[in-house]
Amino acid sequence: MATVHDEIDTWLAADLHGELSDKERDALHAHLVDCAACRKTHQEIKTMNKILEETLTKEKADPAFEQRMLAGFRSRVHQRGGLVKLLVSVMRLRAAQIAAVAAGLLGLVQIGRMITGEPVTAPRERERYVGEQFAAQPSQVPASRAAESGALAKSDEVAAGRSRNLPLKGPPPPAPAESKDEERAGAEVERTIVTGSNIPTAAEEGAQASVQETAPALANRKLIRNATVELEIVSFDNAVQKITAFANEEHGYVATTDSEKQANGKLKGQIVVKVLPENLDRFLQKIRSLGELKNQTLGTEDVTKAYFDTDARLKNAHVMEQRLIDMLKTKTGKVSDLLLVEKELGRVREEIEKMQGELKYWDSQVQFATVTISLTEKDLEEPAAFLLKERAQLFLYTPDVEKIYNETKSLASAKVQITNAQLNRDYSGRVSAQLSMLIAPEESDAVIGRVKGFGRVENFQMQTQRLAQGGSGMSENAKTKRDKVELNITISREEQEQAFQQTSLRIRTSSVDERAKELRALAEKQGGRVRSSTFISDPNGREVASVSLRVAMKNYPALMQSLNSLGRVENVSVQRQDRADAQIDESNAPADVSIQVYSQGNIVTEESGLLATLRRTLAQSASAIMWSLRMIGVAIAFLAPWAIAIVGIVWIARRAIRARSKL
Amino acid sequence: MxxxxxxxxxxxxxxxxxxxxxxxxxxxxxxxxxxxxxxxxxxxxxxxxxxxxxxxxxxxxxxxxxxxxxxxxxxxxxxxxxxxxxxxxxxxxxxxxxxxxxxEPANTTALDQQLQSALAALPELHRAALTLRYFEEMDYRTIENTLGLTNGALRGILGRALASMREQLRPALAAMD
Incomplete structure (x- = not known):
């Protein structure tokens, strides 16, 4: 039992704490029975255990401890994560997604409205406005003029925000309200354009002229009628006379006439006639008989609304004027006030005058219908004369461009005018010249003949144009005049001339070099010139000589004949450029001949056969392998740093986590 | 668990x-x-x-x-x-x-103070083990788990703690008896 005795404190503590197994407890109790010292210790420990329990129980956390911990935790760790999580889970719902998209779109639209400044409630306002108009219209039509204008006056005043009681303080009719009124009036004006006379205009106008009170809707209408007529007549003066007569018959008058004489002596012009509206249709019928009717429009403008608006405003202004006059008469108040009244009176009177003028204008317009007649004499388009314009152009080929250029220039005289002359020399020493001249018609043939003699002429073109003057179309008795002839000359060196005919052929022979030499000799004999020649000899023993020649067309057949003596002629191809409308001196035109003299060489080349094929295949596979190796190297070079970095980061992170979790 | x-x-x-x-x-x-x-x-x-x-x-x-x-x-x-x-x-x-x-709480007795100072003299681990035992009345196994001790180590720790305290408080304990 030595162990128990040695570690008596441990045993006793475990016993007190109820951590001894039954067997251990028996052993301890057996020892305590034997050992007095341990019994004493047992006693002490028991006492101390009691003290400890008593003391430490007091120090235990109170019942509200957990709540305090939780509260502290919540206040120090914000619920942010939870909120975010909530938001995320909400956004997973399809409905929430659609709602969010809709909200976003709405927001965008709203922002767009704010940027463009469009009022959000605009549609509603417009609707209300339209409603008002519909409500106002029926009352206007049947009511008598006075009642109507009264109502309008009231509404006008309300719209203008003016007060009857305070005429002085009231501001002048605000511009926006007025303009709005006018706009409305403008909207009311109906513009009808008809080509026939399918509205009962005469009856309507008559009713308006005679009885205003009894007639229904149309009686009060203020209609401005006007017509435009376009006529083609034989004689202008005759037509004017007749129109004047017709106007007088219909109690109208000719307001204005104007006429214009064309270059071919024909006249055209415009007549404005005023007739009573009820006679308009009859008048139009009459003038139609004057000539051929080209176009006719008949228009009616309804100014009723604008007219009565102005009328009502005028009445208001009159009332205002009277009030101001009364105010001046009583003459109370300060001088400055009186001055203000005076000023206001002036303004009102000015307004009255303006409105009266407007009404008068409308009255006059309504009283008479306006007919605008456009008259044109027949055959106005016939030309007065014709002008014959000739334009010539030619290309000159010559060995000495500059000399010909100067000779051409020296042709200038009183009848030959040089308008443009230029000599071009480009970097490669090629020379060309361009001349333009105007030649008097009688001299033209002679001058052109001389120019043609300067060299080989190609592509001579002559263009004649008959221009009608003072009109278009045909005329039997118009004169024809010949204008100056315009001549454009282009001078180039012979070599630059394009070959008239191009021939290419091949000659097979065994001795290329020799045959090429013979070929040159043959060409020279026929007056040809060698333009270029090459000689190629390849490793397979193949020899090719290319010779390019130019000969005159007249020597071409002889040259071709002589070529047969050199060897077998193969692959002959001839290309001829037939230029339409070009005047070409064919016998002197150049012909190009390009000749290839070649020998066959070795039949079997080095680069064929089994061995060569094998070698080529091997070389190709080797290069393919090298290419892939290079690509792999590039890939590694790209990826290696990233791989190293990632491995390093992972290693460091793992170490850090391990170190922290150990703490 | x-x-x-x-x-x-x-x-x-x-x-x-x-x-x-x-x-x-x-x-x-x-x-x-x-x-x-x-x-x-x-x-x-x-x-x-x-x-x-x-x-x-x-x-x-x-x-x-x-x-x-x-x-x-x-x-x-x-x-x-x-x-x-x-x-x-x-x-x-x-x-x-x-x-x-x-x-200082008013009801602190001399014995309490002695106990406190005896506790204070113990190593930190011993004190923690003691409080866990006396506050929460945890069994040894749970305390060992909580404090990261090996199985059976706590018995020795608590024994030594109590022994050391007993040594210090012996006069008082004797007086109490």
Missing amino acids: DASEREQYRAAIHGDREAFEMIIRTHSRPLFAIAYGILQSREEAEDVVQDSLVKAWKTRWRVRDPEKLPAWLATIARHKARDVFRKRRTVPFSEQLIEPVEP
Whole structure:
């Protein structure tokens, strides 16, 4: 039992704490029975255990401890994560997604409205406005003029925000309200354009002229009628006379006439006639008989609304004027006030005058219908004369461009005018010249003949144009005049001339070099010139000589004949450029001949056969392998740093986590 | 440890706040016991527990094995308490005057004071083991788990602690008998 005795404190503590197994407890109790010292210790420990329990129980956390911990935790760790999580889970719902998209779109639209400044409630306002108009219209039509204008006056005043009681303080009719009124009036004006006379205009106008009170809707209408007529007549003066007569018959008058004489002596012009509206249709019928009717429009403008608006405003202004006059008469108040009244009176009177003028204008317009007649004499388009314009152009080929250029220039005289002359020399020493001249018609043939003699002429073109003057179309008795002839000359060196005919052929022979030499000799004999020649000899023993020649067309057949003596002629191809409308001196035109003299060489080349094929295949596979190796190297070079970095980061992170979790 | 507890620990580690709050409810008392054992001041111990919980929440991702969560919490609390304890020792004399460390309870007896000083003389681990035993009446196995001790080590620790205290309190104990 030595162990128990040695570690008596441990045993006793475990016993007190109820951590001894039954067997251990028996052993301890057996020892305590034997050992007095341990019994004493047992006693002490028991006492101390009691003290400890008593003391430490007091120090235990109170019942509200957990709540305090939780509260502290919540206040120090914000619920942010939870909120975010909530938001995320909400956004997973399809409905929430659609709602969010809709909200976003709405927001965008709203922002767009704010940027463009469009009022959000605009549609509603417009609707209300339209409603008002519909409500106002029926009352206007049947009511008598006075009642109507009264109502309008009231509404006008309300719209203008003016007060009857305070005429002085009231501001002048605000511009926006007025303009709005006018706009409305403008909207009311109906513009009808008809080509026939399918509205009962005469009856309507008559009713308006005679009885205003009894007639229904149309009686009060203020209609401005006007017509435009376009006529083609034989004689202008005759037509004017007749129109004047017709106007007088219909109690109208000719307001204005104007006429214009064309270059071919024909006249055209415009007549404005005023007739009573009820006679308009009859008048139009009459003038139609004057000539051929080209176009006719008949228009009616309804100014009723604008007219009565102005009328009502005028009445208001009159009332205002009277009030101001009364105010001046009583003459109370300060001088400055009186001055203000005076000023206001002036303004009102000015307004009255303006409105009266407007009404008068409308009255006059309504009283008479306006007919605008456009008259044109027949055959106005016939030309007065014709002008014959000739334009010539030619290309000159010559060995000495500059000399010909100067000779051409020296042709200038009183009848030959040089308008443009230029000599071009480009970097490669090629020379060309361009001349333009105007030649008097009688001299033209002679001058052109001389120019043609300067060299080989190609592509001579002559263009004649008959221009009608003072009109278009045909005329039997118009004169024809010949204008100056315009001549454009282009001078180039012979070599630059394009070959008239191009021939290419091949000659097979065994001795290329020799045959090429013979070929040159043959060409020279026929007056040809060698333009270029090459000689190629390849490793397979193949020899090719290319010779390019130019000969005159007249020597071409002889040259071709002589070529047969050199060897077998193969692959002959001839290309001829037939230029339409070009005047070409064919016998002197150049012909190009390009000749290839070649020998066959070795039949079997080095680069064929089994061995060569094998070698080529091997070389190709080797290069393919090298290419892939290079690509792999590039890939590694790209990826290696990233791989190293990632491995390093992972290693460091793992170490850090391990170190922290150990703490 | 049953499955539901482990599931709770796992959820807490993965950021489930409710699970963590449940752990606060069940585990803050043992933490308080540990902190008190080291500091022997209820106010300071409470602060330590509070700080430890916040720190645990913020660094929960470090726990890889959910079963070790209680032990890990205890470790944090012990570290925190030790920090506070160390700081308390280095507080300058003048500051100590300004804020008195702990007002002595009126009913403190001479024996209590002796007991406190005897406790204070024990190693920190012994004190923590004692408070866990006497505050929470935990069995040895749980205490060993909480403090990260090997099986059976606690019996020796508590035995030595009690023996050392018994030595110091012997006069008083003798007087009591």
